[in-house]
Amino acid sequence: MSRVRVLEGGFLTTVQDLGRPGWAHLGVPAAGAADAVSLLLGNRLCGNADGAPALELTLVGGAFAFEGPTRIALTGADFTATLDGRPAPAWATLAVAPGQVLQLGPARSGTRGYLCVRGGFAIPPLLGSAATHLLAGLGGLAGRPLRKGDVLDIESVPVADDGPPQRVPPDVLARLFPAGPLRATAGPQAHFFGRATLDVFFSSPWRVRESSDRMGIRLAGPALERRRPDELLTEGVSAGAVQVPRDGQPIVLHVEHPTTGGYPKIAHIIAADGHRLGQLRPREEIRFEPVALERAVALLRDRAALLDTAIREAV
Amino acid sequence: MAPGDPVIRPASDHSLLVVFGETIAPEHHRAVVRLTTRLLERRPEWLRDVHPAYATVLVCHDPLRTDAAAAAEVVRRLWAEAAEAPDPPERVVEIPVRYGSIHGPDLADVAAHCGLSEAEVIRRHAAGEYRVYFLGFSPGFPYLGGLDEALATPRLATPRRRVPAGSVAIGGKQTGVYPVASPGGWRIIGRTPRRLFDPERTPPAELAIGDRVRFTPVDEAAFAAAAGGEAAP
Numbered sequence: 001m002s003r004v005r006v007l008e009g010g011f012l013t014t015v016q017d018l019g020r021p022g023w024a025h026l027g028v029p030a031a032g033a034a035d036a037v038s039l040l041l042g043n044r045l046c047g048n049a050d051g052a053p054a055l056e057l058t059l060v061g062g063a064f065a066f067e068g069p070t071r072i073a074l075t076g077a078d079f080t081a082t083l084d085g086r087p088a089p090a091w092a093t094l095a096v097a098p099g100q101v102l103q104l105g106p107a108r109s110g111t112r113g114y115l116c117v118r119g120g121f122a123i124p125p126l127l128g129s130a131a132t133h134l135l136a137g138l139g140g141l142a143g144r145p146l147r148k149g150d151v152l153d154i155e156s157v158p159v160a161d162d163g164p165p166q167r168v169p170p171d172v173l174a175r176l177f178p179a180g181p182l183r184a185t186a187g188p189q190a191h192f193f194g195r196a197t198l199d200v201f202f203s204s205p206w207r208v209r210e211s212s213d214r215m216g217i218r219l220a221g222p223a224l225e226r227r228r229p230d231e232l233l234t235e236g237v238s239a240g241a242v243q244v245p246r247d248g249q250p251i252v253l254h255v256e257h258p259t260t261g262g263y264p265k266i267a268h269i270i271a272a273d274g275h276r277l278g279q280l281r282p283r284e285e286i287r288f289e290p291v292a293l294e295r296a297v298a299l300l301r302d303r304a305a306l307l308d309t310a311i312r313e314a315v
Numbered sequence: 316m317a318p319g320d321p322v323i324r325p326a327s328d329h330s331l332l333v334v335f336g337e338t339i340a341p342e343h344h345r346a347v348v349r350l351t352t353r354l355l356e357r358r359p360e361w362l363r364d365v366h367p368a369y370a371t372v373l374v375c376h377d378p379l380r381t382d383a384a385a386a387a388e389v390v391r392r393l394w395a396e397a398a399e400a401p402d403p404p405e406r407v408v409e410i411p412v413r414y415g416s417i418h419g420p421d422l423a424d425v426a427a428h429c430g431l432s433e434a435e436v437i438r439r440h441a442a443g444e445y446r447v448y449f450l451g452f453s454p455g456f457p458y459l460g461g462l463d464e465a466l467a468t469p470r471l472a473t474p475r476r477r478v479p480a481g482s483v484a485i486g487g488k489q490t491g492v493y494p495v496a497s498p499g500g501w502r503i504i505g506r507t508p509r510r511l512f513d514p515e516r517t518p519p520a521e522l523a524i525g526d527r528v529r530f531t532p533v534d535e536a537a538f539a540a541a542a543g544g545e546a547a548p
Contacts, residue, residue, distance in 0.1 A: 024364035024375070025351060026512075026520040027450040126514040136454045136495045138514055188326040233337060234451065234458070236366025236373025238330050260368050260451030260458075268327035271378060296328035297378045304379055 002068030002154045004117065007101065009147040010062030015121060015140035016114075018051035020129035024236070024259045028138075031255045032131040034214055035112050035278030037176055037307065038076035042116030044311050045073035045093050045166050052120025052155075053130035055146070057113040061104020062146075064115065066096045070154060071118040075168070077110030077279060092167035092314055110177075110279035119155035134214060135256055165314040172310045176303070181289040182273050185296050187242060187265035188235075194227035201242075201266055202290050206250070210282040214256040217280055223248030224266060234262040240269035240277070242288075252277060270296035272303045319346065321372075321394065323387045329363070329378050331387055333394075336370040339460065343370035344448055345402070348525040350390075353397035359389055367449040367524055369458070407527045410492065410507050412441070412483050413538035418506035421471075425485055425502050428468045437532055439463045440483075440504065445490065447526040455494030455512030455520040459528060462490045474500030481506045483530065494520070508533075508541035 006013075016039060019032020033039035033056055040050045055064075061079040066072075074081050074090040081088040081104045088094055088102065090113075096102070107113065123130035123140060132140025141150060190198060200222055209218040224244050237243065241253045243263035252269060253261075254277055269277060270291060280286065291299070319335075319342070326332040333350060336343040351367040354374065361381035366373035376386045414437040415422040426433045445459040452458075467488045478484070478499035483492050486501030493499055494511035507530075511521040522528065533541070 021363040021375075023519075024366045024373075025355065025450065025524070026454060026518070027452060027456050028454045028519075030364065127519065133454075135497055136512075138454065138495075185325075185328055188324070188332050233339065233369050233371075235332065235368040235371040236326075236330075236451075238327060238364070238366070238373065238375050240327060258452045259364075259366050260449070265326070271327075271329050293325055293328055293383070297382070300328065300378055 002066070002070055002156065004121075004152045004154065005065040005067065006146050006148055006150040006152070007063035007065055009145060009150070010057050010104065011060035012058035013062055013146040014056050014132035014134065015053050015123050015130055015152075016056040016132060017053045017130050019131050019255065020127045020139075023127055027259050028127065028133070028136070029239070029255065029257050029259050031133045031214070032129065033114065033278070034255050035076050035114070035275045037275035037303075038112070038278070039114045039116070040307065041091070041168055041310055042073040042075035042114045043120070045075070045091070045168070046071055046116045046118045047163060048116065048118065048120050052116065053123045054117070054121065055115040057104060057115065059111055060106050061113060063101060063103045065101045066098065068098050068154075070096050072096055072102070073116045074113060075116065076113040077107040079104035079107055079113050091173065093165045095165075111281050112278050117154050119157040122153040122155045133256060166311050167314040168310050169312055172306065175306060176310070177276060177279065181287040182276060183270045183291045183296065183299070184242065184267040184288050185270060185291060185293050187267045189232060189264035190266055192226050192228045192232070192264040193224060193244070193266050197224050197227070198266065200224060201250070202288050205285045205287055208280050208282055208284045208286060212280070212282065214254050216254050216257065217252040217277060219250045219252065221249070224250060226264070232262055232264050234260050237261045237265070240271070240274055241265045242267040242269065270299060272296065272299035319398070321346070321350075323390060325383050326373060330373055330375045331383060331390065333372040333374060333390060334370065339369045339448070344446070347372055347449065348403065349397040349400065350394050351524060352403055353393045353400070354390070357393060359386075361386060366451070368451060369448055403525065405525065405527060406523070407529065408522060409529050409531050410509055411533040411537065411541060412505040412507050412530045413535060414440070414505035414532055416535065418538070419483070419504040421484075421502035422504045425466065425468045425504055429465055431465065436466060436504065439466055440490070441530045441532050443530070445528040447522050447524055447528060449524050450520055450522065453493075453495060453497045455522065457491055457522045457528070459490050462488055464488065466490070468502050470500040471502065474498055478503065479506065481508065481511070483507060506538070508538050
């Protein structure tokens with residue numbers, strides 16, 4: 001079994017996979033990677049199962065030493081990575097020799113990166129997943145972010161399984177991470193707000209507050225006014241819900257969201273754009289575009305088809 | 316649609332909100348328990364998550380495996396089956412609580428707000444029988460109905476950044492127990508040594524939707540003994 005030693009933990013580095021769906025009735029959200037598309041593609045580049053445990057890096061990457069030979073892939077935000085001082089390209093399989101050190105700087109674009117290794121990190125699953133749920137201190141490595149001195153085992157796989165090096169071409173990335181607005185369907189309480197407020201929501205720029213985290217993306221902009229003053233009885237909520245507290249400043253529920261909530265939801269980010277929430281930067285300005293439910297599902301199918309052809313042999 | 320049948324509408328491109336009503340009422344709660352139980356027994360292959368609440372159930376599906384209309388049809392069929400099934404057996408769970416002291420830093424404030432002595436707050440809180448409406452918010456957190464109205468106390472103006480696991484608290488007209496350490500704005504009146512959420516246990520949550528709960532006051536020695544026992548390997 002090979003290992004990775006953490007030399008620097010970065011700003012917030014956690015073990016993540018595709019999460020633990022199926023436990024919301026106990027108050028446990030699925031959580032998992034904030035940008036599931038980047039985690040999935042990183043794993044596919046390594047020849048892993050889509051949900052193999054990987055490291056999620058946040059804003060500042062950290063440094064990692066590899067004890068044995070392996071293959072890795074870096075996906076998601078660009079952390080200007082180097083391997084023993086030489087540029088390490090992202091979105092491609094990289095061969096790593098024993099003793100080599102991967103150094104990751106601050107994210108130049110986006111917020112979260114994924115360090116996937118061949119075989120995945122050997123983390124015993126809790127409720128079916130290795131994902132770290134920070135709020136509950138559950139899963140991953142003792143439920144906490146990695147720090148200097150931590151050592152992670154890598155699942156061993158036969159070396160003979162390694163195929164040719166692969167990459168995700170830029171045109172595919174441009175389609176998976178478009179610069180345009182985040183698309184959203186009407187929320188279950190859109191009628192609490194009325195036409196004029198919906199227009200404000202969909203036509204205004206919103207600034208991502210620095211207090212945003214894996215629980216929620218807090219936005220700053222014009223106060224969204226309600227037509228109905230009544231309290232909403234607490235009900236189930238899922239990731240992507242745009243809830244509006246009394247102050248009128250929306251919060252987009254993210255992967256570690258509470259499983260129930262009492263604020264009305266004006267909109268819901270479509271599943272096909274869910275991964276883009278994980279790359280929003282503090283202070284970034286974003287916009288929303290309304291789409292119908294049928295269109296949202298069609299876009300999710302398009303994304304699934306695109307992911308199935310995203311991995312190409314490196315030339 | 317028969318009386319009592321829910322209204323089912325999409326909440327997003329991957330979820331349906333099943334609405335039994337808009338109030339906290341025993342018949343809505345019973346319907347939520349029945350549908351939730353049935354969904355979890357059957358677990359259709361497209362089902363991702365079930366979020367029961369006071370009068371609604373949010374059903375999350377995988378849109379690549381089913382469309383919303385087909386999922387709604389299955390939910391309706393499971394509801395029809397569930398509506399005819401006998402009520403699931405009721406459990407009564409006793410939760411030991413060390414009221415006040417360092418474990419209940421807000422007990423004095425609750426007593427002052429309610430115009431009662433601390434002993435009377437404890438007596439009334441422990442005399443109640445509570446219903447687990449659902450688990451939500453954070454892992455294992457029970458939304459309990461049945462708080463003596465004389466004990467209702469507003470939430471803290473500024474929530475605590477970290478409420479210790481096991482804290483028993485009052486927030487408005489509700490009471491509950493924080494199973495895992497988390498931020499929280501409810502007034503903490505005591506603490507249970509019982510671990511209400513342990514992901515390595517089956518089931519991981521001590522309480523389940525529909526359970527009845529009683530709080531039993533214990534002294535410091537019993538709290539320490541029980542807490543020590545839980546902490547032992």
